Amino acid sequence: MLQKLETGKDRVLLRNARVLDVRAGSLNTPANVLVKSGVIADMDAGKSSVDCDVIECDGLTLSPGxxxxxxxxxxxxxxxxxxxxxxxxxxxxxxxxxxxxxxxxxxxxxxxxxxxxxxxxxxxxxxxxxxxxxxxxxxxxxxxxxxxxxxxxxxxxxxxxxxxxxxxxxxxxxxxxxxxxxxxxxxxxxxxxxxxxxxxxxxxxxxxxxxxxxxxxxxxxxxxxxxxxxxxxxxxxxxxxxxxxxxxxxxxxxxxxxxxxxxxxxxxxxxxxxxxxxxxxxxxxxxFEEKSEFLNSAWASDIFEPNVLQYLKSVAASWLDFSDPNHxxxxxxxxxxxxxxxxxxxxxxxxxxxxxxxxxxxxxxxxxxxxxxxxxxxxxxxxxxxxxxxxxxxxxxxxxxxxGVEDKIGAVEPGKNADVILIEGNPLDDIDAVKRIRYVGKGGCWYQTKHPEAPDFWHGFELVMKDAG
Ligand SMILES: [Zn+2]
CATH class of the missing domain: 3.20.20.140 (Metal-dependent hydrolases)
Structure with a gap:
């Protein structure tokens, strides 16, 4: 699901990232964000800060994780x-x-x-x-x-x-x-x-x-x-x-x-x-029966051990059958x-x-x-x-x-941990963008995601709205 990036250096430059300012509710213009020892050090560093690993963000949105x-x-x-x-x-x-x-x-x-x-x-x-x-x-x-x-x-x-x-x-x-x-x-x-x-x-x-x-x-x-x-x-x-x-x-x-x-x-x-x-x-x-389709996906095989997946499939298949002993x-x-x-x-x-x-x-x-x-x-x-x-x-x-961890995480700001995601699109306009995750930073480690999008668990997500109405 994740590929760890080999960032051997203590300093990582996120080049050309658009910072999502969750406090203001705005998306900033692209900038180079410098992370030092897993902490956001500079929100507007130079293009080629010396002695650092670089992640090319190409305009991806840098959001708090x-x-x-x-x-x-x-x-x-x-x-x-x-x-x-x-x-x-x-x-x-x-x-x-x-x-x-x-x-x-x-x-x-x-x-x-x-x-x-x-x-x-x-x-x-x-x-x-x-x-x-x-x-x-x-x-x-x-x-x-x-x-x-x-x-x-x-x-x-x-x-x-x-x-x-x-x-x-x-x-x-x-x-x-x-x-x-x-x-x-x-x-x-x-x-x-x-x-x-x-x-x-x-x-x-x-x-x-x-x-x-x-x-x-x-x-x-x-x-x-x-x-x-x-x-x-x-x-x-x-x-x-x-x-x-x-x-x-x-x-x-x-x-x-x-x-x-x-x-x-x-x-x-x-x-x-x-x-x-x-x-x-x-x-x-x-x-739950509506999640059975997801259980056949590539994501499901990544998330679950084979025996667990088997079990979940049998539960989903019998979800509405109250007489089934497998409940x-x-x-x-x-x-x-x-x-x-x-x-x-x-x-x-x-x-x-x-x-x-x-x-x-x-x-x-x-x-x-x-x-x-x-x-x-x-x-x-x-x-x-x-x-x-x-x-x-x-x-x-x-x-x-x-x-009670707002001093460490929850926003992309200097001094906060770079526990962040790099996503495609602007979630302020299109909330689905929070599913299009390309990179994840956490605890000073950086990962590239294998799947282009977080899983689709439902074939009818809009049903939520139907229930709400
Ligand atoms: Zn609980």
């Missing part, structure tokens, strides 16, 4: 995996990293992974041993016994000592505070809370348990005292008002059980939270329930109209959301009415703010 604020980047994509994990799993994880980078994603916020397992991988990326995006990680999801995600259980202590926990059950404020202090020591960058009453059967009479209000407050208080933000997973409208009674920083996903009332929308706006609607996830869950229980009922997606789209549009800040997130790794869809999420945000500059900001400048 994309940021995906909701991923599961260590996902092996096989939900009902039986037996011991195999080497294919490690290979799939490396493919996930490469596919994200090859489609312009220079940074992800991972929203559920055993933190020690994650640290192993992100150390390898940071040391330049394997190509991949910068990863900010939540570690385990904080919940209670039987609470969301009900299909994940804490692992035995002996295993957790090596890889970390995927989920913590917290019963008291003291437990919550001490768990968060431990997580901070282990290197988590954000705290994720799983909070939804809605069960996979979508029956309100059969709700999931949630953490108590006291525990929730202790989580927010301790996290903030340690400089960690709190992101909350939820699925249903009623939960949203409960969640917003606590001092949370972001809402992950949108209610798909009903449209939010205008009072509820106003409440979200007043609270000042940022929303990561993960439209890619809901659309993928509701329409994903966690998403089982929501399959094919298109009205859920309509609610999500309506809620997203209403929140956008109210001026609630929105960021890109695909939920990549949640089986139906694939690596490489972040650029399409940007397009989806433009479908719900964000202007092109705002849709791009949602994946760059504003996403960096949500992640």
């Amino acid at each position: 994309l940021i995906d604020c909701h991923c599961h980047i260590l996902s092996p994509f096989i939900a009902e995996q039986k037996g011991l994990p195999g080497l294919w799993m490690l290979r799939q994880i490396r493919r996930n990293f490469a596919a994200m980078l090859a489609t312009g994603v220079v940074c992800v916020r991972d929203m559920l992974s055993p933190i020690k397992f994650m640290n192993y991988f992100r150390d390898s990326i940071n040391e330049g041993k394997i190509p991949g995006p910068r990863i900010l990680a939540a570690g385990p999801v904080l919940s209670c016994k039987g609470g969301y995600p009900q299909f994940i259980e804490p692992v035995p202590a002996l295993i957790a000592a090596f890889i970390g926990q995927p989920k913590l059950h917290l019963d008291t404020p003291q437990e919550a505070a001490s768990a968060i202090r431990d997580l901070k020591k282990c290197g988590v960058d954000i705290i994720k809370v799983g909070y939804t009453h809605l069960n996979a059967d979508m029956e309100p009479d059969n709700p999931l348990p949630v953490i108590s209000g006291e525990v929730f407050d202790a989580i927010c208080k301790t996290a903030h005292s340690l400089g960690l933000k709190v992101g909350v997973h939820h699925f249903c409208a009623q939960d949203l008002s409960e969640i917003l009674r606590h001092d949370v920083d972001s809402i992950e996903h949108l209610p798909f059980d009903r449209a939010l009332s205008s009072d509820e929308i106003a409440f979200v706006k007043k609270h000042g939270v940022r929303v990561v609607p993960t439209l890619t996830m809901t659309e993928s869950v509701m329409r 994903l229980k966690s998403f089982g009922v929501s399959r094919g329930r298109r009205e859920f997606h309509k609610y999500v789209m309506r809620n997203a549009i209403q929140l956008r109209e109210a001026g609630v800040p929105i960021s890109t997130g695909t939920d990549m790794g949640a089986v139906t959301s694939f690596p490489g869809e972040t650029a399409d999420e940007v397009r989806r945000l433009s479908c719900i009415g964000l202007s092109n500059p705002d849709a791009i900001r949602a994946a760059t400048l504003k996403a960096a703010e949500l992640l």
